[in-house]
Amino acid sequence: MVALSEQEYQLFQRYIAEKCGIALDESKAYLVESRLAKLLIDSQCDSFSELFALLESHSDANIETRVIDAITTNETYWFRDPGSWQMITTEWLPQKIAAMQARKNQKIRVWSAAASTGQEIYSLIILISEYLKNNHITAVTIDDFEFLATDISTNVLTIARRGYYDPITIMRGLKPDLRDAYFNREGTSWVLKEAYRKRVRFEPFNLQNSFMLLGKFDLVFCRNVLIYFTEALRSDVFKKTTQVLKPEGVLLIGAAEIYYSMDAYFQKNITSDGTYFTVKETTK
Numbered sequence: 001m002v003a004l005s006e007q008e009y010q011l012f013q014r015y016i017a018e019k020c021g022i023a024l025d026e027s028k029a030y031l032v033e034s035r036l037a038k039l040l041i042d043s044q045c046d047s048f049s050e051l052f053a054l055l056e057s058h059s060d061a062n063i064e065t066r067v068i069d070a071i072t073t074n075e076t077y078w079f080r081d082p083g084s085w086q087m088i089t090t091e092w093l094p095q096k097i098a099a100m101q102a103r104k105n106q107k108i109r110v111w112s113a114a115a116s117t118g119q120e121i122y123s124l125i126i127l128i129s130e131y132l133k134n135n136h137i138t139a140v141t142i143d144d145f146e147f148l149a150t151d152i153s154t155n156v157l158t159i160a161r162r163g164y165y166d167p168i169t170i171m172r173g174l175k176p177d178l179r180d181a182y183f184n185r186e187g188t189s190w191v192l193k194e195a196y197r198k199r200v201r202f203e204p205f206n207l208q209n210s211f212m213l214l215g216k217f218d219l220v221f222c223r224n225v226l227i228y229f230t231e232a233l234r235s236d237v238f239k240k241t242t243q244v245l246k247p248e249g250v251l252l253i254g255a256a257e258i259y260y261s262m263d264a265y266f267q268k269n270i271t272s273d274g275t276y277f278t279v280k281e282t283t284k
């Protein structure tokens with residue numbers, strides 16, 4: 001196997017920081033080396049310096065995409081972090097449905113800001129569908145919601161759009177009765193039914209960019225992505241999120257995430273069901 005030298009690692013470190021905002025420390029050299037190994041072979045490069053030169057030459061647009069796909073960590077699963085879903089079920093959703101019934105016409109908008117292969121946004125669609133069905137609610141339907149899911153990696157978005165999951169991935173966090181109700185079996189894999197898949201608009205989007213053209217949201221998931229960023233970028237993402245949340249809009253981060261930089265912008269709300277964030281009055 002071709003080894004990644006310290007100097008070569010620094011080149012990729014800088015490149016990844018600039019393109020994705022991901023801060024790789026010295027301990028991640030082995031990870032970069034192993035994740036880029038296949039690309040090195042596929043591009044017929046003899047060294048990582050050669051691969052970097054190819055990247056910088058912009059002669060193959062595919063290379064940049066493949067480097068980003070390889071370096072990003074796309075770990076996700078169904079109904080990740082139970083507290084988020086409990087809070088949505090007991091607080092957020094009932095409030096939104098009540099508001100919807102009181103004054104029609106305004107869509108409830110949700111953004112999954114680092115969507116990976118789609119489990120986060122599809123879990124929400126399944127949860128809402130189950131809630132409406134189990135509570136015999138007909139005045140509000142899934143058509144009253146709009147779902148946007150974005151990620152910097154085009155590879156994960158392709159998987160998400162297809163809604164196609166292998167036997168191991170489908171089992172991670174998803175109960176068999178929900179799997180059977182919302183997915184069709186294809187051999188040993190499972191495909192989310194088209195009626196649910198088509199609800200989501202999947203778009204490539206870099207969290208380093210401006211959020212201004214995204215519109216306003218009732219709920220933003222920004223879970224398990226900020227851990228990879230520098231403190232400055234996290235702070236920037238929090239600031240930009242305040243600009244795209246509706247007045248009572250809610251931000252969810254991962255259960256294990258704690259960021260001091262969000263205190264300037266967000267109020268932490270702790271309930272027996274889970275924690276969520278709303279924009280601080282002083283920032284509105």
Ligand SMILES: C[S@@+](CC[C@H](N)C(=O)[O-])C[C@H]1O[C@@H](n2cnc3c(N)ncnc32)[C@H](O)[C@@H]1O
Nearest residue numbers: 020072075076114116152153206207223224225
């Ligand atoms: C660990 S996954 C989290 C998936 C999901 N939110 C969850 O909590 O299960 C992190 C995702 O963030 C994406 N990501 C990394 N840097 C990004 C950036 N600068 N802009 C947008 N997405 C990014 C990765 O491609 C990856 O799919």
